[in-house]
Amino acid sequence: xxxxxxxxxxxxxxxxxxxxxxxxxxxxxxxxxxxxxxxxxxxxxxxxxxxxxxxxxxxxxxxxxxxxxxxxxxxxxxxxxxxxxxxxxxxxxxxxxxxxxxxxxxxxxxxxxxxxxxxxxxxxxxxxxxxxxxxxxxxxxxxxxxxxxxxxxxxxxxxxxxxxxxxxxxxxxxxxxxxxxxxxxxxxxxxxxxxxxxxxxxxxxxxxxxxxxxxxxxxxxxxxxxxxxxxxxxxxxxxxxxxxxxxxxxxxxxxxxxxxxxxxxxxxxxxxxxxxxxxxxxxxxxxxxxxxxxxxxxxxxxxxxxxxxxxxxxxxxxxxxxxxxxxxxxxxxxxxxxxxxxxxxxxxxxxxxxxxxxxxxxxxxxxxxxxxxxxxxxx
Numbered sequence: 001x002x003x004x005x006x007x008x009x010x011x012x013x014x015x016x017x018x019x020x021x022x023x024x025x026x027x028x029x030x031x032x033x034x035x036x037x038x039x040x041x042x043x044x045x046x047x048x049x050x051x052x053x054x055x056x057x058x059x060x061x062x063x064x065x066x067x068x069x070x071x072x073x074x075x076x077x078x079x080x081x082x083x084x085x086x087x088x089x090x091x092x093x094x095x096x097x098x099x100x101x102x103x104x105x106x107x108x109x110x111x112x113x114x115x116x117x118x119x120x121x122x123x124x125x126x127x128x129x130x131x132x133x134x135x136x137x138x139x140x141x142x143x144x145x146x147x148x149x150x151x152x153x154x155x156x157x158x159x160x161x162x163x164x165x166x167x168x169x170x171x172x173x174x175x176x177x178x179x180x181x182x183x184x185x186x187x188x189x190x191x192x193x194x195x196x197x198x199x200x201x202x203x204x205x206x207x208x209x210x211x212x213x214x215x216x217x218x219x220x221x222x223x224x225x226x227x228x229x230x231x232x233x234x235x236x237x238x239x240x241x242x243x244x245x246x247x248x249x250x251x252x253x254x255x256x257x258x259x260x261x262x263x264x265x266x267x268x269x270x271x272x273x274x275x276x277x278x279x280x281x282x283x284x285x286x287x288x289x290x291x292x293x294x295x296x297x298x299x300x301x302x303x304x305x306x307x308x309x310x311x312x313x314x315x316x317x318x319x320x321x322x323x324x325x326x327x328x329x330x331x332x333x334x335x336x337x338x339x340x341x342x343x344x345x346x347x348x349x350x351x352x353x354x355x356x357x358x359x360x361x362x363x364x365x366x367x368x369x370x371x372x373x374x375x376x377x378x379x
Contacts, residue, residue, distance in 0.1 A: 023203040030210035031055040037217045054094040060084035085120035158303040160295035269310035308347040311336040320363035
């Protein structure tokens with residue numbers, strides 16, 4: 001496959017194929033090591049299997065976009081081509097996972113992954129013209145990018161990790177302008193709406209992105225790439241209690257945490273749509289300081305986790321209360337601060353391993369059995 005391109009600069013010629021190969025194989029090397037580290041779960045960037053699948057797909061994409069995979073790898077080349085065309089959807093899953101807490105691949109994600117698998121098969125079987133296929137692909141990619149932007153934007157306000165909040169801004173910028181630049185490059189420079197080849201510009205971008213991933217994968221001192229390097233909290237003991245001899249700032253932190261706990265125990269968490277900003281306004285503290293307090297002193301990574309602990313605990317008590325056995329689950333969900341049943345069910349199952357109805361049936365059934373047994377003994 002002839003990819004040699006000579007570009008004259010100041011009387012000299014630059015072999016762009018050589019430059020492209022440098023970045024391309026540098027990226028492949030980086031991606032390989034990220035996948036290898038994820039195999040032993042050393043990387044906290046995402047679940048190991050998502051990380052490995054994404055890295056392998058990227059590697060296959062970089063190879064198949066520059067070389068004849070069938071000539072190099074025989075029948076295995078068809079599998080490589082199939083995997084390479086999943087790179088967009090797998091990178092999508094990887095990105096959402098890295099920017100979310102307690103990520104799980106639900107039906108929606110599986111559906112999108114399945115659609116992309118069908119897309120890859122359709123392309124390989126050459127069922128529809130490539131130009132038409134290219135237009136469909138760009139529509140699918142645009143939909144995925146919009147979803148990521150929506151996800152990043154809506155979850156930023158509740159994120160308690162300041163480094164990740166800052167990264168979200170840059171991430172949205174890259175997701176917004178990166179594909180636009182690459183698309184314009186493909187249309188006006190490569191002169192095609194769809195192309196398998198990866199340009200030098202894209203090879204450079206993938207190299208630096210993979211270098212970033214590798215950098216965070218090999219740093220053992222970082223529990224998570226968006227957390228502070230020092231996970232310990234100054235002025236806190238190993239079990240999270242306050243120790244003696246602190247500065248005024250830590251004394252103020254303790255005072256604010258006491259007020260926060262008092263307000264939450266009094267039922268502040270029941271307010272629907274409660275945000276960090278509203279919490280900060282209630283206890284009269286700067287929003288950024290409250291984020292740090294809840295994250296570093298209480299150990300929560302986002303505000304939803306913090307609120308769900310209070311809400312689900314109350315729901316558990318009410319669902320296991322015989323006096324409330326006729327109260328609808330929706331009523332309990334609304335009265336504990338949820339605006340609808342779906343987020344309540346999801347939060348409840350994440351914390352207890354049971355749906356609210358299963359939890360109620362299990363605990364009320366145990367109480368009914370105990371009462372029946374006690375009555376039989378008295379008789």
